[in-house]
Ligand SMILES: *Cc1c(COP(=O)(O)O)cnc(C)c1O
């Protein structure tokens with residue numbers, strides 16, 4: 008486990024001449040790299056996509072225009088510690104703001120790995136009381152940080168408490184542990200996730216190289232316990248802003264029985280401008296994937312609107328209306344006419 012600037016140098020991941028740069032960034036944003044992720048890095052490749060995600064860069068200290076501490080406006084929708092309630096039917100529950108690895112582009116980077124990162128007992132009880140009192144909450148999304156860093160006992164408590172709330176029908180966990188620290192997904196953790204309710208696990212994965220044999224085995228342990236797996240990916244310059252890389256990632260996930268769920272446009276988090284692609288570029292990539300790759304491998308390309316207005320799909324539309332009816336464009340760019348319903352014109 009690597010956490011300090013000196014350890015990055017000792018492990019040969021950065022040149023000794025960059026120690027001060029590493030120290031400068033580490034003072035502001037947490038650093039952590041598991042042995043599994045460190046082992047995937049090729050130190051001789053200055054553009055290594057795994058290093059880009061986890062090894063700090065001095066660029067993080069440059070704040071670009073429009074970047075904000077809370078890029079998706081979570082504070083506004085947090086009625087009490089550990090809860091974000093933006094959409095009527097679902098809440099985020101954040102029991103722990105620590106992660107197995109610290110992604111350099113993280114949208115919660117100003118909130119995580121600070122003092123009080125683990126939600127205390129009194130706050131947990133207040134969070135559960137909130138969920139119990141709000142009968143419109145159909146789904147609880149347990150996120151963080153990374154909830155799989157909790158002990159199996161603590162995780163089991165969360166699952167059992169949610170099991171006991173009748174209106175909560177779906178429990179969802181968001182995690183990077185199955186890839187970043189696969190051995191943590193052991194029998195005790197899998198047992199803790201045993202629930203009578205639908206329980207989904209969404210795994211954060213950005214590059215096909217993260218899908219190692221051990222990650223595959225960890226995913227297999229969850230799947231054999233009857234847990235459906237989904238993935239979410241952040242579109243990142245220098246990591247996966249390439250049609251072949253995205254294709255390999257989504258094919259590999261799908262073949263591992265992990266259904267690609269979201270492709271996130273990178274958020275406006277502080278010091279992350281070097282990771283952001285343009286939206287036009289993202290649309291070009293997803294359009295090409297749609298034309299060439301199995302429908303099972305297609306995530307929804309979404310933007311979380313700054314200010315807390317929610318996620319919206321932003322893939323290019325391939326249909327438009329003209330005076331003749333609907334004009335639909337196929338995967339090769341050819342246009343076809345589809346009749347409008349007479350009732351659409353009646354109004
Ligand atoms: C992303 C997010 C969700 C989950 O959204 P889905 O589209 O259901 O995956 C819920 N609440 C908040 C505040 C979110 O940011």
Ligand code: SF4
Nearest residue numbers: 106109110113152183
């Ligand atoms: S695992 Fe998620 S919450 Fe943790 S640093 Fe990465 S993006 Fe942020």
